Amino acid sequence: MATQYNDTDPTKERLLVEAERLFANKGFEAVSVREITAAAETNTAAINYHFGSKWNLYMEVFRQRWIPRATQNFHLFQQLQQKSDVTVEEIIGVFIRCFMDGPLSDHAERTTHARLIHKELDTPTEAYDLIVKEVIVPFYEVLIELVQRAMPGTSRQEAMFKCMSVFGQMVYFSHVLPIMEALMGPEFLDGLIEKSIRHIAEFSIHGFNVDGGRS
Amino acid sequence: MATQYNDTDPTKERLLVEAERLFANKGFEAVSVREITAAAETNTAAINYHFGSKWNLYMEVFRQRWIPRATQNFHLFQQLQQKSDVTVEEIIGVFIRCFMDGPLSDHAERTTHARLIHKELDTPTEAYDLIVKEVIVPFYEVLIELVQRAMPGTSRQEAMFKCMSVFGQMVYFSHVLPIMEALMGPEFLDGLIEKSIRHIAEFSIHGFNVDGGRS
């Protein structure tokens, strides 16, 4: 079912929206120009007119839609940076809220956003370089600094690893909801996202305290 | 650079090997029949002759190569099941060794194996249903039972979540080596896999003991 637009939506914007949805769900090669223009309710020449090529449209999806959406998530962390005392619990809480519960609370939009980057992580293209540089590296830099503030004495490498452990869980859990259903039965799906969030938070808080009880 | 074959390799086997490599690296749609047959050093009609269609070849890659390779990993866990006393440390150690260090120690083969399943996790097809049923669900069943044995009183759901936390880290870490390099500099790459393995083990062991210090 295609999204509904009012007549004031410019063609270019509709193309970006539908292209993002289709690229995320099926992958670049599996989507045809005809399919995108049909979903955007325009003619087959529109992509080449507005973007020059199918590939350029793909890149513009990242530049104009993916990166701005990802950047919104920074705000919560920048608030955290203002505070004088930061705890591991707070960092993990904000971390999880950002990706499972924040500006991406709309399920379809979060799925689209996640699927686009997952495909780039698995099979990197030109878009991957852009995202690593513009989003992922700055994001981890902020996180590493926060962790080092909350846990003085933590090395840069250790802080990075810990953040990646949290993020890795979130990425994986968003993939395996159908597997959880196969393992636990369909009635288990009620409140599954909330249960997953609580688990990841608990698991990670304990994981962070790796040096808490040592020497 | 294509793999070298001796003349006794039947055409069908060469097609499966090259198809797996290409599908894993570029995705089903991005690979052409002509590309696969060229890599397998045969003619363009060979795929339709031996497998009926390109899609059938894709499914056979999973049936004849991916699933048997994944099943090899079970053996280490089945050994663990024989033991009377099982600790969390042992489970996590075997878990990690299976996927970062076991029968998949050859880098190219591990990458191929991982990329195929990542694409299916992100954009499921008919192959996904097959894998969940034949490999993933039985695998988690064994793991859940082991965890419940090592930590009596753990619920089925909790055991599943904990295993998924470990696995999620491994999947993510295998994806983000280039990001680690961007964050830490190129010299950091030395021994990176070993460092990652040690980190995941430590983080997870502490994460597992979520109930250790409570109430």
Added chain:
DNA sequence: GTCTATAGCAGGATAGAC
């Protein structure tokens, strides 16, 4: 700017020689 029509090419699949 929008659209139709089509060029030009690459795709998967097949027929039939050997």
Added chain:
DNA sequence: GTCTATCCTGCTATAGAC
């Protein structure tokens, strides 16, 4: 079983009317 030649469909991109 292997191969060449070819069919036909679908693709991206473009030309040119409006």
